[in-house]
Amino acid sequence: MKRCFLINLFKQIRLKNNVIKVRGLALTKVSDLPHPDTKGYEISVNNQYYKVHFLWKKGIFVLKNYHINFYWFMIPLHDLLQGDIQNKIILSYNREYIGRIIYSAFDLKKGKNRNSKIIRHDHYSIYLRQTIYNTMYLTIRETNQYDYPWGKLKINVGFMLSKLFIKKDLILLFEKESSRYEESASILYERLIDRGYKDVYYLINQNNPKLSSIKSKYQKNLIYKDSLKHIIYFFKAYKFIGTESLEHAFQLRIANRKVLKKLNSSKLQYVFLQHGVTYMISLDADLRVRFKKQPYKLHKVVVSSMLEAKHFIEQANFSLPDLYICGMPKFDVAVKNDTADKIVIMPTWRRWEVNLAAQDYQKTKYFQMIKRIVSVIPGDLQDKVVVLPHPLMLKSIKNNPQFEKYLPKAEFSYDEILKDCKLLITDYSSISYDAFYRGSNVIFYWEEKEECIKKYGGNARLMLTSDKAFGDICYNKEELAKVIRQNYEKGQSKKYLHRYQKIVAFHDNKNTYRLITMLKKDQII
Numbered sequence: 001m002k003r004c005f006l007i008n009l010f011k012q013i014r015l016k017n018n019v020i021k022v023r024g025l026a027l028t029k030v031s032d033l034p035h036p037d038t039k040g041y042e043i044s045v046n047n048q049y050y051k052v053h054f055l056w057k058k059g060i061f062v063l064k065n066y067h068i069n070f071y072w073f074m075i076p077l078h079d080l081l082q083g084d085i086q087n088k089i090i091l092s093y094n095r096e097y098i099g100r101i102i103y104s105a106f107d108l109k110k111g112k113n114r115n116s117k118i119i120r121h122d123h124y125s126i127y128l129r130q131t132i133y134n135t136m137y138l139t140i141r142e143t144n145q146y147d148y149p150w151g152k153l154k155i156n157v158g159f160m161l162s163k164l165f166i167k168k169d170l171i172l173l174f175e176k177e178s179s180r181y182e183e184s185a186s187i188l189y190e191r192l193i194d195r196g197y198k199d200v201y202y203l204i205n206q207n208n209p210k211l212s213s214i215k216s217k218y219q220k221n222l223i224y225k226d227s228l229k230h231i232i233y234f235f236k237a238y239k240f241i242g243t244e245s246l247e248h249a250f251q252l253r254i255a256n257r258k259v260l261k262k263l264n265s266s267k268l269q270y271v272f273l274q275h276g277v278t279y280m281i282s283l284d285a286d287l288r289v290r291f292k293k294q295p296y297k298l299h300k301v302v303v304s305s306m307l308e309a310k311h312f313i314e315q316a317n318f319s320l321p322d323l324y325i326c327g328m329p330k331f332d333v334a335v336k337n338d339t340a341d342k343i344v345i346m347p348t349w350r351r352w353e354v355n356l357a358a359q360d361y362q363k364t365k366y367f368q369m370i371k372r373i374v375s376v377i378p379g380d381l382q383d384k385v386v387v388l389p390h391p392l393m394l395k396s397i398k399n400n401p402q403f404e405k406y407l408p409k410a411e412f413s414y415d416e417i418l419k420d421c422k423l424l425i426t427d428y429s430s431i432s433y434d435a436f437y438r439g440s441n442v443i444f445y446w447e448e449k450e451e452c453i454k455k456y457g458g459n460a461r462l463m464l465t466s467d468k469a470f471g472d473i474c475y476n477k478e479e480l481a482k483v484i485r486q487n488y489e490k491g492q493s494k495k496y497l498h499r500y501q502k503i504v505a506f507h508d509n510k511n512t513y514r515l516i517t518m519l520k521k522d523q524i525i
Contacts, residue, residue, distance in 0.1 A: 004030045004041075004099035006052075006071065006091050008136065013116045013128050020080065020119075020126065020138075023072035027105060029065050030093050036067075040094040043073055043101070045138065046083035046352075050075055052091075077121070080140050081359060084352045085253070087138040103130035110134060113260035118147050123358075127255055132264075140355060141253050145226065152256065158231025159258050170237040171200045171525065174249045176275065178225040179205035181214065182415050183243045184273040184302070187329040191512050193218055197525060201233060203249065209411040226251075234259075238267050239524060243275040245290045269524055271300045274328060276430025279308050279463050279503050280348075283315035286457025287351065293317040300324055300522070302515060304331075304433075305505040311463060326514035327506030336438035337419045342386050343488065344421045345373050345406075347445075348429040349390030352455050361397050365448060373425055373445060374406065376481040381488065386417060423488045425480070427452070428462065432471070436500055437507075441487040442471035445480055470500040 011024030030036040038054035052073045059067030080087065091099045103114060107130070116128035125143040128136055145151040171192075173185045180186075181204055189202045204211070206224040214222070223230050234250050235258075242249060246263050254260065262268075283291050293299055293316055302324045303309045309325050312318040353364040361367050370387060377385055387406040389397050397403060408417060414431070424435040425443045432442045444464075453460050466473055472487060474480040501507075506514075519525045 002031055002097040004028075004036075004091055004093040004097040005102060006041075006099075007102040007105045009068075009105050011116065011128065011136075013119060013126070015077065015119045015121055015126065018077040020075045020077060021072060022074075022128065022138075023070070025068070025070050026101075027062065028059060028067050028069055028071075030097055031065065033093075033097075034065055036093060038069065041071075042092050042095070044090045044092060045075060045080070045087050048079055049092075049095075075138075080126075080138070081124075081355045083140075083355065085139065085141045085354060087140070089136055089138055101136040103128070103134050103136040107134050113257050113264060115139075115255045115257075118255055120147060124355075125255070129255065139253065139255070142358075144251055144254075146251055146254060146256055146259075154228065155231060155256055155258060158228055159235050161228070162232045162235035165232055165236045167199060167236065169199055169239070170233060171197075171239040171241060172203060172223075172233060172237045172249060173200065174203040174240070174242040174244070176244050177205075177248055177252055178203035178230070178250070179208060181208055181210045182330075182413055183275055184329040185241060185243050187333060187512055188241065188273065188515065189221075190218055191329075191516060192525065193221065195516070200525075201237075203230060210413070235262060238265070239269045241271040241273060241524075243273045245272075246270050271302070271324075271519070271524060273302050277304050277308060277328070277433040277504060278430070279311055279433075280428050280430055281453070281456055282459065282461045282463055283311060284458055285460030287460075288456065291316050293322065300524070302326060302328055304328060305503055307503055324515060324518045325505075326518060327504070327511035329512040329515060330434075331437055331504075331506070332509045332511050334415075334434065334438050335419060336421070336440060340420045340422045340440070341384055342417070342420045343377060343381060343384045343423045343425065343484075344386045344388055344417060344435070345370060345425045346388040346429055346431055347390075347427045350452065350455070361400075365451075367397060369427075369445070369448065370403075372447075372477045373480065374403075376477045376484065378485060381484070384422075386421075388414075388417060423484070425484075428464075433500075433504060436470055436492070436496075437504060439492065441490070441492060442496075443480065443483060443487055444469055444471050444473045446473055447476055449475075468499055468503070470496040470503075 007027040009025045013022050035058060038057055041052035042049045043052055050073050052071055055070035059069035062068055089101050091101050111130040111132045111134045114130040119126040120143055123143055124140055125147045126140045129139050131137060173189045175183050175185045192200045201221045201223050203223050203225055223233055240246060240249050250259050300322055301312055304327050309323045312323060350366050353366050356364050385406050386408060387403060418434055418438060421435055421440045423441050424432060425445055426432050427445050436442050453462060472483045
């Protein structure tokens with residue numbers, strides 16, 4: 001492939017009149033053109049092209065194929081709000097040469113957790129960021145407290161106090177956004193406390209409704225998310241065990257160099273419990289890069305079978321000793337009520353539609369798909385329907401009067417909903433494994449499969465092929481309408497049970513015991 005590059009010496013970003021302008025001084029290079037005309041440069045973001053302007057027509061010659069020049073490009077804010085949270089800026093020359101914008105000429109090939117100043121606009125934060133390979137991305141996401149000066153000060157204070165903290169061998173456990181208490185991390189945490197471990201701590205949101213029901217012996221080692229103690233312990237700990245990527249131990253999509261340096265420290269030991277079985281979207285997809293083996297830290301992953309282990313080995317650079325083939329702890333306590341009668345609709349989230357959903361969720365294909373599914377549920381079963389959107393989508397959809405009757409209560413637990421689930425309808429969500437484990441039937445609705453898989457980027461594909469799926473597959477609402485009642489009224493088929501057990505091999509409620517044994521052997525606990 002013919003390549004072109006723009007290598008930043010410095011750059012800045014600003015927002016004016018709802019237009020984002022990026023400008024800077026950079027080296028330009030087109031692989032085999034000694035004197036490229038600057039009129040040929042463009043960038044593309046989310047498949048839309050924008051002109052790159054230069055101060056000088058040719059630039060200042062530096063060495064073979066390299067020229068130095070001032071540049072700028074502009075992107076309407078509206079266009080970004082229709083796209084992804086993280087946006088790769090692709091450089092092109094006459095749309096024939098494809099390349100990238102390198103964040104910094106001074107970092108060579110490796111990124112150093114840098115980002116530009118953060119522009120706060122309405123409830124969004126906008127900034128340029130550097131990937132681990134020194135590529136420049138444009139981020140637009142919801143603002144968090146650490147984007148503000150007082151939030152940065154709080155991090156600095158916590159960082160300094162952590163240097164005075166005496167305890168050495170801390171273990172921090174966490175689930176999604178350091179807020180929940182319902183998956184494998186909380187199960188493992190309680191078993192470790194039961195066994196007398198003193199330096200095991202659990203991160204949780206102070207407003208979590210489950211707090212009042214947690215037994216007192218587990219309460220003493222809870223740390224409230226975003227407290228000063230949270231920040232101190234985060235910087236002091238070097239052992240983390242969680243159901244999500246490591247950044248969930250502090251703040252998702254944080255833009256603070258101290259925190260990012262900690263998250264990328266070579267000293268960290270991190271055990272990934274998974275929040276769901278990772279045998280759905282292939283791990284070589286661009287949007288699944290965080291699942292890949294990080295060579296500079298101990299990174300162990302809990303998996304549920306040899307088949308799932310093979311997925312991590314072949315597509316995420318893991319070796320067999322990196323994997324704990326023991327099953328997920330949360331399955332040890334997973335049950336279904338005898339009175340279960342709900343039809344739960346839960347598609348997986350679409351990161352590329354989150355910003356659009358915040359503006360008008362009814363325009364998202366995610367919401368339109370949910371409407372189609374609900375529309376074909378038989379009339380006598382409509383009162384059994386529970387629509388369970390991804391939390392980032394739920395924030396937008398919850399005020400819809402048409403869907404209010406289908407949505408869960410303001411404070412809900414996935415575990416409690418799955419206990420009452422008789423039939424789950426999803427597309428590619430790992431919750432399908434949780435539901436089937438409990439004895440519920442699953443229907444896979446793949447109407448937009450090709451379009452969605454393409455959005456994951458790279459070599460993305462669906463691992464759960466038609467001959468491995470443990471439920472009926474439907475490609476349109478007419479097919480879905482035909483199979484709902486029989487799936488609701490009948491038990492699980494032997495064919496689907498056989499397929500499922502190849503992916504989830506353990507059904508003896510001893511996953512947590514096996515995991516603790518493996519953690520002790522590796523001296524993580």
